[in-house]
Amino acid sequence: MTSPAPTFYFPAPRTQTYCSVCGTALTRRVPPEDNRMRDVCDQCGAIHYQNPRNVVGVVPIYGDRVLLCRRAIEPRYGKWTLPAGFMELGETTAQGAMRETQEEAGAQIELGKLYTIIDVPQAEQVHFFYLAKVTSSALYPGPESLEAAFFRLEDIPWNELSFRTVSSTLRHYVEDAQSGVFPIHHYDLPEPDSQ
Numbered sequence: 162m163t164s165p166a167p168t169f170y171f172p173a174p175r176t177q178t179y180c181s182v183c184g185t186a187l188t189r190r191v192p193p194e195d196n197r198m199r200d201v202c203d204q205c206g207a208i209h210y211q212n213p214r215n216v217v218g219v220v221p222i223y224g225d226r227v228l229l230c231r232r233a234i235e236p237r238y239g240k241w242t243l244p245a246g247f248m249e250l251g252e253t254t255a256q257g258a259m260r261e262t263q264e265e266a267g268a269q270i271e272l273g274k275l276y277t278i279i280d281v282p283q284a285e286q287v288h289f290f291y292l293a294k295v296t297s298s299a300l301y302p303g304p305e306s307l308e309a310a311f312f313r314l315e316d317i318p319w320n321e322l323s324f325r326t327v328s329s330t331l332r333h334y335v336e337d338a339q340s341g342v343f344p345i346h347h348y349d350l351p352e353p354d355s356q
């Protein structure tokens with residue numbers, strides 16, 4: 162197989178400047194009985210904790226082919242990706258994965274088992290990919306996708322993939338498809354962004 166795709170999702174800017182409770186400028190310091198730097202409001206006492214974000218997606222399989230979407234948004238505009246995106250408040254990882262598939266590909270799917278869990282501490286994210294069975298060849302890609310298409314495993318555009326989480330998940334899938342056994346894969350992608 163070929164070289165990994167360049168990177169994963171960019172981390173969001175994490176330090177907020179003003180208190181979202183009272184509007185006072187925040188101080189960056191270690192609060193009492195804590196051991197990490199936090200954004201603290203000296204006016205109202207609010208501590209604005211920041212924690213990793215979840216990205217949820219699917220490996221959508223239609224017969225012997227995998228469904229990929231070509232990104233119409235930055236980062237990685239024009240690159241191919243598995244349907245995936247940031248989890249929304251109030252939904253489960255499974256619901257988020259199905260929602261992203263609907264938004265990005267307009268594909269009908271039956272969600273399968275959780276397949277990869279990828280810690281990406283450098284990007285302050287955890288990624289979850291489910292296996293999924295596509296139940297119709299009809300695709301209706303949304304505004305976040307330039308196009309959506311099915312690829313035979315031997316035709317996956319390895320050098321045109323968007324993120325390492327996507328390329329590593331697909332590499333696991335291609336490897337496991339040889340045996341037909343798809344165990345869960347849990348691993349880290351600790352490398353810093355290379356581009």
Ligand SMILES: [Zn+2]
Binds near residue numbers: 180182185
């Ligand atoms: Zn405040």
